[in-house]
Amino acid sequence: MNNSQPPRMPPSDPEPHSILVEKTAGGVTTIGINRPDRKNAINPPTATKLRAAFLDFEKDPSQKICVFYGTGGTFCSGFDLGELRKWEKPAEDQDSSKRRDSSITRSHFKPVQGRNEAPLGPGRMQIEKPVICAISGHAVAGGMELSLLADIRVVEEDAIFGIFSRRFGVPLLDGGTVRLQEIIGLGRALDILLTGRPVAATEAMHIGLAAKVVPKGEAFKEAMKMAQSLAAVPQECLNADRKACYHAAYNSPSFEDALSYEFEEAVKVSDLAIHKAMNFNKREKARL
Template identity: 45%
Template sequence: MRVTDDAGGRGEATGGLGGVRVERAGAVTTVIMNRPKARNAVNGAAALELFTAFEEFDRDDSAAVAVLWGDNGTFCAGADLKALGTPDANPVHRTGPAPMGPSRMTLSKPVIAAISGHAVAGGLELALWCDLRVVEQDAIMGVFCRRWGVPLIDGGTVRLPRLIGHSRAMDLILTGRSIDAEEALAIGLANRVVPHGQSRQRAEELAAELATLPQQCLRADRRSALTQWGLSEADAMDFEFASMSRVAAESLEGAARFAAGAGRHGARDPR
């Protein structure tokens, strides 16, 4: 799936059989799920296309931040259960692409979920895989696969407790109940709540803002925050400190700008 910017800074790749397409505006890549008849449920083809889209995003030096969005008014209804037992079934292997596609990938750059409608079951797991979640005020989230005896195998039992705490996660995992945007914000599942129909725009604006920041330092701090979960406190502190040498040049350049008067009193540095 190849994306080329046009003269106006925008580019688009037409989706394949899985309905995934990619659009590009400057340093922001938007990956779009588009299976309206299935409420953007992910089948095998869609899983592989999502995996490929994010693989190419991570490899592209000119791309800084990605947005994951579901077209047609809903984020993602999870895995396409109608595809089970057919050639269109999701991949179910311990290695390679995950059942939902990218959810085992550890990218070097941030991804923002733009959530409208439903982000449930595997769709919730895709949202959890993202670094930030911009959620429309009437969106619904939940572990709906609980109702059908389908387990969370795309990181849901790992990332949800880390994100919102064990007790709150167990409430959602065991009951399969739905939560609205207000509750999602209160428990830390949503980072921003926005009006209906604005999740993509607001997520892309946030992505563009992140793309203006010094990228080496941003990515190093992001990597440290993700890596620390598997380390002791002492080892995590060592890992954090080790990044200083990798971003030293960028840090010195930023310090010089500050010394010259940029960014005083909390003002954004326009660079």
């Protein structure tokens, strides 16, 4: 395995190692949030690097599966609220016609335009290849939103999920309201979103938020094992089925459309598999 390296950033970057990226010969990329002194909270430069790391993973044909994790015993505590000290408050006496343009949120975060940068970085992306999230410690507020980017979440036994930003009146901006209900259902999602209560690993497993619960300190190891297993199977087929699932969940206007999309994606892969099987049979016959 290569040594951990951050994505390339300008020399002036005060935290060049806030995102760690490793690429393995077996096709597994690891992306780590590395701000343990801030409970892996995300500031704007880190958000930019995190999105860049996922874009690089998508573009690299040698890399098949990503393991997404946090260092220092926790996954991510969301947006770094320390950034608020740097922000200027707009004048109180502005009339209503000017308030929209003077929005603090709009002045720091871009509106949605395709897959552009979200407040925490990659929140507006549907990652094009499988992602497994290794959850240790807390995945809360925006950190919980980031964990929902993954296809599979491997969770340590003492891990905690939760929309803890509820207590501060901060809404979700990185896809949490969109993804959570698709993963666990609308009723359960609303319970978690509206109350902001903590969700322990056992409950996360019960409601389908976690795929597997492991002992403390074992999430990354188990996620890597799972990633290596996925990287060993034919990727065209894996990604065709995965793509069809996401189309049905987020993009399909009807049941028939979802079935049609599944069929068309499968045909491309099936033809490849059938040709390989036919060639194999021909070679076997030639040996007889």
